[in-house]
Amino acid sequence: MNSTLDPAPALQQLLAFKGLLVLLWLLLALVLEQWRPAALPPLSLAGYGAAWFARWGRNLGLFALGAALSSLLVLPVTIWASSLQLWTRPAAVPPLAWPLIDIVLLDLWIYWWHRANHVVPFLWRFHEVHHRDRHLDATSALRFHFGELFLSALVRAVVIIALAIPLQSVLVFEALVLVAAIFHHANWRLPAGFERALSRVIITPSRHWVHHHRVRRDTDSTYGTIFSFWDPLFRSTTPTQRTQLMEIGVEGREEADFIALIGLPSRGAAPATAPAEAQAETAMQALPAAK
Numbered sequence: 001m002n003s004t005l006d007p008a009p010a011l012q013q014l015l016a017f018k019g020l021l022v023l024l025w026l027l028l029a030l031v032l033e034q035w036r037p038a039a040l041p042p043l044s045l046a047g048y049g050a051a052w053f054a055r056w057g058r059n060l061g062l063f064a065l066g067a068a069l070s071s072l073l074v075l076p077v078t079i080w081a082s083s084l085q086l087w088t089r090p091a092a093v094p095p096l097a098w099p100l101i102d103i104v105l106l107d108l109w110i111y112w113w114h115r116a117n118h119v120v121p122f123l124w125r126f127h128e129v130h131h132r133d134r135h136l137d138a139t140s141a142l143r144f145h146f147g148e149l150f151l152s153a154l155v156r157a158v159v160i161i162a163l164a165i166p167l168q169s170v171l172v173f174e175a176l177v178l179v180a181a182i183f184h185h186a187n188w189r190l191p192a193g194f195e196r197a198l199s200r201v202i203i204t205p206s207r208h209w210v211h212h213h214r215v216r217r218d219t220d221s222t223y224g225t226i227f228s229f230w231d232p233l234f235r236s237t238t239p240t241q242r243t244q245l246m247e248i249g250v251e252g253r254e255e256a257d258f259i260a261l262i263g264l265p266s267r268g269a270a271p272a273t274a275p276a277e278a279q280a281e282t283a284m285q286a287l288p289a290a291k
């Protein structure tokens with residue numbers, strides 16, 4: 001075992017670089033979304049009026065809470081877990097290969113964690129906050145309940161300890177997850193051929209938007225975060241293709257205000273308010289995807 005609980009200057013630099021990278025990528029996504037949007041927002045959010053900015057307030061408010069919690073709890077838990085090296089990694093593997101192996105392993109972990117969030121009712125209480133968004137853009141990638149972030153950090157700590165994953169690999173992975181999440185939630189229209197080629201390796205917006213389709217069958221599919229090969233491997237794909245007017249959200253549920261979203265996990269599963277509504281509205285999806 002070694003002790004690296006004190007944030008060393010190298011760690012501070014890595015954290016600063018991660019923050020700057022994510023901020024610049026977010027700003028780029030927000031600009032490109034205005035330039036070449038792929039989907040129209042629902043009428044209730046159209047026009048960049050009060051409802052639009054209230055939505056941004058909810059998403060960015062949840063992000064601010066999550067970021068505060070991350071520095072107070074998630075980072076210390078991660079530093080602690082990565083300081084417990086229960087076994088020594090074999091020298092036969094070239095040192096430069098380990099970061100790549102770690103990223104693939106952590107992406108495999110987050111695939112199953114995400115899947116568990118949809119299958120285990122207690123975890124869905126938290127993850128539902130992310131899915132209640134009725135439209136998607138780069139800010140949706142930042143919209144998570146802090147309870148989900150904390151639970152994720154606790155379970156991930158077990159993975160980090162079991163696989164002896166160093167802190168640097170975890171922080172690089174976290175940065176990649178944020179970059180990937182902003183990319184596949186963003187409402188930007190990519191050239192069709194480019195996106196098709198990219199989707200063979202990584203999760204693209206067309207794939208992930210189907211995960212946010214307001215039809216539970218599709219919501220419970222396509223769990224990948226960075227790499228796109230886990231879903232076919234573990235049989236969690238859906239034949240549904242993204243369409244321009246695809247309705248986004250949770251079937252039978254509505255968006256809630258910021259305070260209600262914070263308290264959502266404590267309320268548990270409320271009865272669906274309008275189970276037939278999603279099906280009626282998805283019948284309107286006649287336009288092909290704009291890409």
Ligand SMILES: [Zn+2]
Nearest residue numbers: 114118127211
């Ligand atoms: Zn999900």
